[in-house]
Amino acid sequence: MSTTAANITVRTSRWLTALVGALCIMALSMITTLDGEIALPAPTDMQITLGGITTIEQTFTITRPDLVGLEIQIHPAAQIVPDLRVPLHLRYADGSPVDLVSESLSVQTAKNGVITVRFPLLVAAHDLRVPTTTLALILDVPQLQPNTGPTVTARENHQTQETLIIDGRISANRELVFAPLYQRRWADSLWPISAMARGKPGILGWPPLYALLAYTYLIILGGGIANLRRRFLSRND
Numbered sequence: 001m002s003t004t005a006a007n008i009t010v011r012t013s014r015w016l017t018a019l020v021g022a023l024c025i026m027a028l029s030m031i032t033t034l035d036g037e038i039a040l041p042a043p044t045d046m047q048i049t050l051g052g053i054t055t056i057e058q059t060f061t062i063t064r065p066d067l068v069g070l071e072i073q074i075h076p077a078a079q080i081v082p083d084l085r086v087p088l089h090l091r092y093a094d095g096s097p098v099d100l101v102s103e104s105l106s107v108q109t110a111k112n113g114v115i116t117v118r119f120p121l122l123v124a125a126h127d128l129r130v131p132t133t134t135l136a137l138i139l140d141v142p143q144l145q146p147n148t149g150p151t152v153t154a155r156e157n158h159q160t161q162e163t164l165i166i167d168g169r170i171s172a173n174r175e176l177v178f179a180p181l182y183q184r185r186w187a188d189s190l191w192p193i194s195a196m197a198r199g200k201p202g203i204l205g206w207p208p209l210y211a212l213l214a215y216t217y218l219i220i221l222g223g224g225i226a227n228l229r230r231r232f233l234s235r236n237d
Contacts, residue, residue, distance in 0.1 A: 029187040029211035036181040044156040052146030057165040058176040069118040069181035087140040153177040
């Protein structure tokens, strides 16, 4: 094999290796999991029957911006109401009543007393520099006979400023049992690509882009160092 052909083969091999590496980096940076799980039952749990109630509102504060869902504890009634649906709204607790999320919960889809609501990634913050945001979870209860229908769970809460409001009345020291679901990206443990992409338009808002840029930089840097080393060795020969 001639020297020229050997050089072409080496270069092709390097490009293919770099391409495979880029594809691996992109695939790994797209791996996500969910964080969030409803707490185990507590002795202070209280079941609230939805019949006779118009609205239930629970404020809560999140400390992570990548909110992608909610798990809500709700138990269907003993006498099943066919296709009973409960509208759900997620809004900022302060400000105009604009829905960030609007869904309709089918009570009969509850699994082990829990309904999971998924929605597109929500960057819930007025200002990305503010680490916490207070949201309001609102359930618009359909018209049911008092003391009938499905139940939601509330439990004692003396530690936070979060508020449970039932038909305009504050339920002191109680909170609705539910869990926010946050998206966690595996690659963020190495480099905060989600934070870098957050809030940016178009392809700039795609987290794997920043992993690929870092990979490209390392490839160029490594290639430059290798070339300098070869030149240095050739001068000393």
